[in-house]
Amino acid sequence: MSRIFTLFFLILFSCSPKVQPVDPKPAWLTGQLNEPRYYTGVGQSFKDGTNNYVQAAKKSALDDLVSQIKVTVSSTSILSTLEENRKDFQERYEQIIQTSVADEIEEFEQAGAYEDDRNYWVYYRLSKERYRQIKEEQKRNAVTLATDFLTKARKAEQEGARLQAIGFYFQAFRSVEKYLGEPIPIKIDDREVLLTNEIYASIKSSLNKIQVQVEPTEMLINRRMNLNGQAVTAQVFFNDTRQPAAFFPLVAAFEKGQGEVFSNYTTDEQGRAKILINKITSRELEQTVGVKLNLDAMSGTSGSLVYNLISSTLKAPGSQVILKVQRPVVYLVASEKSLGIGKNSTQISNRLKNLLTNAGFEFTDERGKADLMMEVSADSEKGSISGSIYITFLTGVIRVTEAREGRIIYATTLDRIKGYGLDYDRSSQDAYNKAIETLEKERMAELLNNVLQ
Secondary structure, eight states, X not given: OHHHHHHHHHHHHHHSOOOOOOOOOOHHXXXXXXXXXXXXXXXXXXXXXXXXXXHXXXXXXXXXXXXXXXXXXXXXXXXGGSSSOHHHHHHHHHHHHHHHHHHHOOSOEEEEEEEOSSEEEEEXXXXXXXXXXXXXXXXXXXXXXXXXXXXXXXXXXXXXOHHHHHHHHHHHHHHTGGGXXXXXXXXXXXXXXXXXXXXXXXXXXXXHTEEEEEESSEEEEETTSOGGGXXXXXXXXXXXXOOBOTTOEEEEEEEESOEEXXXXXXXXXXXXXXXXXXXXXXXXXXXXXXXXXOHHHHHSOTTOHHHHHHHTTSOOOEEEEEEEEEOOEEEEEEEEEETTEEOSSOHHHHHHHHHHHHTTOEEESOGGGOSEEEEEEEEEEEEEEETTEEEEEEEEEEEEXXXXXOOEEEEEEEEEEEEEESSHHXXXXXXXXXXXXXXXXXXXXXXXXXXXX
């Protein structure tokens, strides 16, 4: 009997389902991994059915890995000598370089992956030694290139080609902009220098030898005057030799106020450029247009975040022209009627006067003092009666002419604007209200644009 029971239990046991062992979490996921020779990163993503969880985990792992690669600024680097808010300035530089590390990192490997029903993890690592070798090679190449540009700049400077020299200095700077936080000793002109410090000092020295002047330094102009006829000339020269700085790029912009000014110029053989101010749009009575060397054009590195940061510490030689702005003076002639009878108040004219005053115009009762003459005429006429509703139609004309030359510079019509009311007077008033609304929403911008040409 015992043999039968034994056989029964053996058969029962052999028929039972086998329990599959659960894969244990890997050491890199439990925090037990110790790999001092590697930068490591672990990324995780939820499997929510709406995302590419594998790619999300890989990005997270790479971000984690990169966060371990620290960017430091040496106390003898160029960044530590700038007269800016040093801590904030250095932190911004470190953030830019840290971001670039993520974009340029290479030769990392996926060393593991793990998942359960709801999560996916991935493990990246990068050999610290291999990373150091790659960065050292990149740095050597950058230093070689920068030193070559620095040598070319020195030679161009000795030959009097100052514009070319500055261009070479900026190219040298661009070559090593990722290493501004490091002191890089080199030998040039038979002396030991720190490369990035020398490049930056050379750029500043070159810029300090350039002077920009504008003539006139102050202009009295009417806001709506044709400014193209106004002569503003920039003169660029070297203050140590008094020689003209030929073919140097300039940039002009409103520094106070607002308007349209042609931005980019190049000096001629005499170091001159005529600055074109096309329009003044601000109501300020004193405005300023600045003219300075275009460092972006000279460096060709305006797209670089590091360059943009460092260039903020460089003072581009420049000058200003002060614009004393006179407001255009308007003489207003108004004829507004309701159903053929003169109105007690000129609604359209008063509203126009208010809008133009807020836009920087002045009004006068003496025609001889005016720059512009504005004529406003409007009248309403009876329409039909529908039940108890009376309908009127308003027609009007607005015309602006140059007071002295008589040239029409703007004209518009208000054509049969319909008004409604319980009698014709109220219907006419409604038509005038709608005419003013149309003027404000649809015509005012066009009027100002034409009048201020």
